[in-house]
Amino acid sequence: MTASTQAAQHGLSEHSHGYGVPVQTRSERFSSTKLADFAAVSKREETWRYFDLDKLAGLDQAGLAEFSGDIGLTETNGITTSWVGSENPAFGAAGAPEDQPSAAAWQSASQAYLVDFAPETSFETLANLAVVGTSSEAEALHLIVRAGAGSKAGLIVNHTGTGNLGENVEIVVEDNANLTLISVQNWSKGSTHLASHFIKLGRNASVKHIVVTLGGDVVRVNPSAVFAGEGGSVDLYGLYFADAGQYQEHRLFVDHAMANCRSRVTYKGALQGEKAHTVWVGDVLIRAAAEGTDTYELNRNLLLTDGARADSVPNLEIETGQIEGAGHASASGRFDDDQLFYLQARGISEYEARQLVVRGFLNEVIQQIDDEALVAELTAAVEAKLERSGS
Amino acid sequence: MAILQIKNLHVTVETEQGTKEILKGVDLTIRSGEVHAVMGPNGSGKSTLAYSIAGHPKYTVTQGEITLDGENVLEMSVDERARAGLFLAMQYPVEVPGVSMSNFLRTAKTAIDGQAPAIRNWIKDLRESMEALKMDSSFTERNVNEGFSGGEKKRHEILQLEMLKPKFAILDETDSGLDVDALKIVSEGVNRAHETQNNGVLLITHYTRILRYIQPDFVHVFVAGQIAEQGGRELADRLEAEGYDRYVKA
Numbered sequence: 001m002t003a004s005t006q007a008a009q010h011g012l013s014e015h016s017h018g019y020g021v022p023v024q025t026r027s028e029r030f031s032s033t034k035l036a037d038f039a040a041v042s043k044r045e046e047t048w049r050y051f052d053l054d055k056l057a058g059l060d061q062a063g064l065a066e067f068s069g070d071i072g073l074t075e076t077n078g079i080t081t082s083w084v085g086s087e088n089p090a091f092g093a094a095g096a097p098e099d100q101p102s103a104a105a106w107q108s109a110s111q112a113y114l115v116d117f118a119p120e121t122s123f124e125t126l127a128n129l130a131v132v133g134t135s136s137e138a139e140a141l142h143l144i145v146r147a148g149a150g151s152k153a154g155l156i157v158n159h160t161g162t163g164n165l166g167e168n169v170e171i172v173v174e175d176n177a178n179l180t181l182i183s184v185q186n187w188s189k190g191s192t193h194l195a196s197h198f199i200k201l202g203r204n205a206s207v208k209h210i211v212v213t214l215g216g217d218v219v220r221v222n223p224s225a226v227f228a229g230e231g232g233s234v235d236l237y238g239l240y241f242a243d244a245g246q247y248q249e250h251r252l253f254v255d256h257a258m259a260n261c262r263s264r265v266t267y268k269g270a271l272q273g274e275k276a277h278t279v280w281v282g283d284v285l286i287r288a289a290a291e292g293t294d295t296y297e298l299n300r301n302l303l304l305t306d307g308a309r310a311d312s313v314p315n316l317e318i319e320t321g322q323i324e325g326a327g328h329a330s331a332s333g334r335f336d337d338d339q340l341f342y343l344q345a346r347g348i349s350e351y352e353a354r355q356l357v358v359r360g361f362l363n364e365v366i367q368q369i370d371d372e373a374l375v376a377e378l379t380a381a382v383e384a385k386l387e388r389s390g391s
Numbered sequence: 392m393a394i395l396q397i398k399n400l401h402v403t404v405e406t407e408q409g410t411k412e413i414l415k416g417v418d419l420t421i422r423s424g425e426v427h428a429v430m431g432p433n434g435s436g437k438s439t440l441a442y443s444i445a446g447h448p449k450y451t452v453t454q455g456e457i458t459l460d461g462e463n464v465l466e467m468s469v470d471e472r473a474r475a476g477l478f479l480a481m482q483y484p485v486e487v488p489g490v491s492m493s494n495f496l497r498t499a500k501t502a503i504d505g506q507a508p509a510i511r512n513w514i515k516d517l518r519e520s521m522e523a524l525k526m527d528s529s530f531t532e533r534n535v536n537e538g539f540s541g542g543e544k545k546r547h548e549i550l551q552l553e554m555l556k557p558k559f560a561i562l563d564e565t566d567s568g569l570d571v572d573a574l575k576i577v578s579e580g581v582n583r584a585h586e587t588q589n590n591g592v593l594l595i596t597h598y599t600r601i602l603r604y605i606q607p608d609f610v611h612v613f614v615a616g617q618i619a620e621q622g623g624r625e626l627a628d629r630l631e632a633e634g635y636d637r638y639v640k641a
């Protein structure tokens with residue numbers, strides 16, 4: 001089931017898989033809010049298989065400092081925010097840690113920053129939550145985003161600055177609510193960020209979750225989505241772009257435990273430069289009760305130069321025969337010199353040709369972002385990366 | 392009046408067995424308003440000639456020169472050559488995922504003219520050319536050549552020729568793989584561009600079939616990396632009757 005590509009072939013090669021057996025059955029994975037309940041981090045664990053353990057930056061250890069940077073909504077717009085302690089029922093409502101850094105961050109953060117969208121309220125524009133790191137000490141942050149029943153809400157969480165952060169993001173989407181959540185990781189050089197997102201969907205709730213990973217030396221974002229009621233729908237999008245030396249990992253889990261729910265996973269990555277490394281793992285579990293499930297997951301990677309490496313592993317685990325549809329696709333390919341020649345032969349400069357191809361490739365995800373300012377910011381960031389590559 | 396001159400062109404490629412010379416001294420001069428047919432058997436080096444003029448990095452020019460109105464083409468990058476007025480309709484047009492045809496054409500036009508085309512005229516011209524080439528308008532929203540049939544790809548090449556208006560068009564086996572109807576449509580497109588733009592055409596082909604629709608002023612027989620014989624239309628007729636055997640054996 002592993003599709004690992006090291007800039008070998010021309011163009012995109014398709015890997016179609018039958019239903020495969022995941023390395024470790026996802027349904028049996030252990031979870032706890034206490035770090036002591038976990039064994040020490042080890043390469044033998046599936047979840048650390050690709051990760052360079054020297055780069056954990058202390059985030060797997062107990063006693064992380066509390067996040068010392070700035071956090072806040074750029075405009076409140078009727079949204080309620082507060083710091084809540086672990087006695088608050090919202091704390092831990094969406095899930096529990098499945099790996100050591102998540103547990104370390106969970107127990108180290110004495111309070112969580114809660115962004116609350118009132119029930120039955122429609123918020124027209126995406127709110128902006130800026131998380132600006134200012135320290136290189138190992139720190140913990142806990143966010144809770146709650147979309148009240150029947151609400152329509154959207155939030156951008158924009159991570160910038162210098163950070164060495166373990167983060168848990170709980171995303172509670174109550175019955176009939178509709179939430180868009182965009183998490184941007186655009187850290188400065190030298191930053192490490194290990195994040196777990198726990199999405200819990202109520203009955204007939206829908207979520208569009210978009211992960212954008214651009215800056216930071218080591219960034220790992222693990223989103224999981226769990227259906228707590230029937231009729232839920234989740235779209236998980238991702239866009240990442242790794243430069244020389246950057247490591248970006250995204251491990252997804254969609255847990256279909258309820259009937260008649262829908263999920264779509266669409267992750268696209270671009271890579272350039274020596275030792276640019278990305279990892280995408282998509283686990284989809286369809287439990288016995290989840291009849292009428294409709295799911296599809298896709299990951300594509302575009303290698304712009306030699307020396308970059310993209311790992312892509314889709315896993316589909318099906319425990320019922322009564323499903324609507326289930327499929328996956330994964331492909332990694334190198335930037336095609338023939339495409340470059342073709343575009344140049346039409347007068348387009350090499351730099352513009354690369355831009356055109358990369359933007360075209362990433363557009364499937366970018367066009368999902370319903371915020372002009374953010375689209376402009378991301379487009380500029382992608383172009384800056386291309387420019388930096390000196391092409 | 393523009394002039395494209397190729398003098399004593401020698402070209403090599405790197406193969407697993409080492410460097411291989413494919414073009415062995417090609418001389419060819421094309422002026423605006425002229426149609427030259429280059430005809431030769433498979434493997435004689437026709438595509439190599441086309442790619443070498445366009446500047447494909449796989450081909451190394453070891454001797455000779457190519458000039459466009461006296462300017463040294465060999466010193467230009469691929470995109471500079473296109474902006475100088477050279478156009479290559481490829482034997483195997485390339486798919487570019489995620490890039491729409493309309494975006495591609497507008498970007499190319501802007502690059503070649505040095506400024507964006509006036510939007511209203513551009514859309515009108517594009518629509519007219521597509522209608523003439525019997526391409527549905529929905530193609531503009533599709534990704535460049537992605538999922539196009541062989542014939543659709545060739546029509547798209549000729550659409551670019553009509554829209555980009557180069558001084559010289561090199562057509563590499565634009566006729567191969569086309570049925571009679573498509574061949575007529577494509578040929579009419581080439582003729583239209585030739586008449587309205589007064590371009591010079593280098594028509595590369597294996598078969599004489601397309602010469603029923605496009606009238607060449609000059610015919611060059613290409614064998615083993617060299618021009619073996621040249622003449623007018625009548626040479627094409629002779630090739631049709633006798634084939635290439637005479638040259639290949641010689």
Ligand SMILES: Nc1ncnc2c1ncn2[C@@H]1O[C@H](COP(=O)(O)OP(=O)(O)O)[C@@H](O)[C@H]1O
Pocket residue numbers: 404405406411413431432433434435436437438439440449
């Ligand atoms: N990249 C290459 N590597 C090896 N051989 C090549 C390469 N390109 C062309 N050739 C060889 O050069 C000769 C001419 O090829 P080509 O120009 O494609 O001919 P034509 O277009 O007339 O069929 C052929 O023998 C072909 O195999």
Ligand SMILES: [Mg+2]
Pocket residue numbers: 437438439482563564
């Ligand atoms: Mg050829």
